[in-house]
Amino acid sequence: MAAILGIDTGGTYTDGVLIDPKTRAVCAKAKAFTTRENLASGIAACMERLPEKLLRESVMVCLSTTLATNAVVEGRSGRVGAFLMGRSFDRPLPAARVTRLRGELDIKGRQLTALDEDEIRRKALEMRGEVDAAAISGFASVRDPSHENRVKEIVRQTLGVPVVCAHELSQQLGFYDRTVTAVLNAGLIPGITELISAVETVLDSYGLAAAPVMIVKGDGSLMRREYALDRPIETVLSGPAASIVGGRYLTNEDDALVLDMGGTTTDIAHIKGGRASISAAGAAVGGWRTQLRAADIYTYGVGGDSRLAFDPQGGLTVGPRRVVPLCVAGVHAPWLAGELRQSMGRAMTELGEEQYAECYRLTGRVGENLTAREQTLLGLLADGVHSLFWLADRTGCDAAKLGLEPLVRRGLIQRCGLTPTDLLHAAGRFSRWNAETASAGAAVMAARAGKAEDVFLQQAIDTVERSVGMACLCTALGLTGCDANADTIAAYLWNSAVKNAPDDLLRLRLSVDRPVIALGAPVAAWLPAVCGALGARLLIPEHAEVANAVGAAVGNVSVEVTALIRPDQYHEKLVVHAPWGAKAFDTLDEAERFAACKAAQYAAAEAEAAGSTAVELTQTVRPVYAERPGTTEKSFVEMQLRVVAVGAPAWNENKV
Incomplete structure (x- = not known):
């Protein structure tokens, strides 16, 4: 039996699926932790959990990757x-x-x-x-x-x-x-070259060296690896784009909000007519505005691994910083729960308002130019995860002055802390990892807040639900053109709709008039309450936890080519401006016929280069005329001719 292998490398997990190329049904799925410093290792670990016999029959491999986004955000591009x-x-x-x-x-x-x-x-x-x-x-x-x-x-x-x-x-x-x-x-080319080479090595170990490798672009379409080597910037936002494609495919909904709650962020987009809207302003990443075609995605710093902390006023905050959940850290560190509970009293007196009894673990990276204290700290973490106060006691240093943040910034250690995933474990609503460590972390936070553990736990869960609900409301407001003060308006709407205290003068009932397709491992725990408050119909499809990988595997190749026809300086000729060059014509009809024919050929050739052998062409023409003052006549200004080529990616038909 043949299969299409879809892989998505998210901020926390790498997901893999095997899909039947004829029926497009999901045959197998797997998850592994993403190895941020070496994405190929996480991909290999994920593939190891898929049925090897079926995996070896893959006719195509489709990959959505965080490499480009992370490299730009973290300033790790080439020179x-x-x-x-x-x-x-x-x-x-x-x-x-x-x-x-x-x-x-x-x-x-x-x-x-x-x-x-x-x-x-x-x-x-x-x-x-x-x-x-x-x-x-x-x-x-x-x-x-x-x-x-x-x-x-x-x-x-x-x-x-x-x-x-x-x-x-x-x-x-x-x-x-x-x-x-x-x-x-240009700066991303060395990195994408290294990643694809590493992935090819993994594929070769399964006898898949000849399988076509497709990469997901930021608009959700696919391009073959050779094409991606020249255009790695087009993979920016490829993960969220793949989730949109996967969500639409798994539900067959043509008009809905797609919400993907991962470990690091919650991404929300609107699909209309079966397609995601494309950002008119171009994708922004790492503080740089680009001219890339990318899905219009609203991203919020709340996910399963978002750090829970106290603000200076004592209120609880969620994210945007990502940490390793305590329940995950505790799997290989059974001593961690005891270390945390021992720190309950000290956390209230020795740390600042935002901090609490956190834990740390090594990343495996090798550091250079380390101070004596830094070498000592790394040595203490060699046997596994330890709490902040355990490290402070072993070094004889005040916990608030231990100096761990520089090691975190350099990627030598990771911070572990209380997260929404821990809340679910502590509340008994999820049991994949170490619930005892999660409960210990919640107990520390409850002590800091001066509340009983069960009371704190419910308030923390309410805070996470509010953060996700606010994200949905801010997105809905943005999509309806209300961008100004969206946070303030969303907060008022959520508080009025959920609180509904007996003495409230004004009571609201919300109704989000589109279904919410919820994707990602945590959504079954968080979205029922959120959608209930929003008055929205919730859809959690089968395979929602690996929807990004599904979206990668079922995507199409799509190429857009635009030609512009404008008068020359003296308005004597019409000039076609296009990616292949500029050419002048005597009449508009000649220019339009040439542009249409050439654009279709160019788009088809680009689609073939991107990995599709049979494409469907769609052409739109938008002429612009200006009225002449004082007359009913109009002057030609320009004509924009756009050709979109869409086609299924080509795979090894001999195996199907």
């Missing part, structure tokens, strides 16, 4: 040399080296200044050994890409590193954002 033409910026770029070249086009794509090829070679040589990849970006490259293409050839020959042009990634105006997109993409 990039940026070559700019036409303009410079007074704003920073995410590049190691930036240089400006001669060669300039105006906004219509006409050459103002020619390239100086000797200058290009000289400036490229100055970067040799200092960059891992290069990005080429010209002011008007979306009107005519010829300058960018020639610079790319010279830089690639001179430096011998991967080179990407801005016009290859976006046809939108906005020189700065387009340049940022190109620079980020």
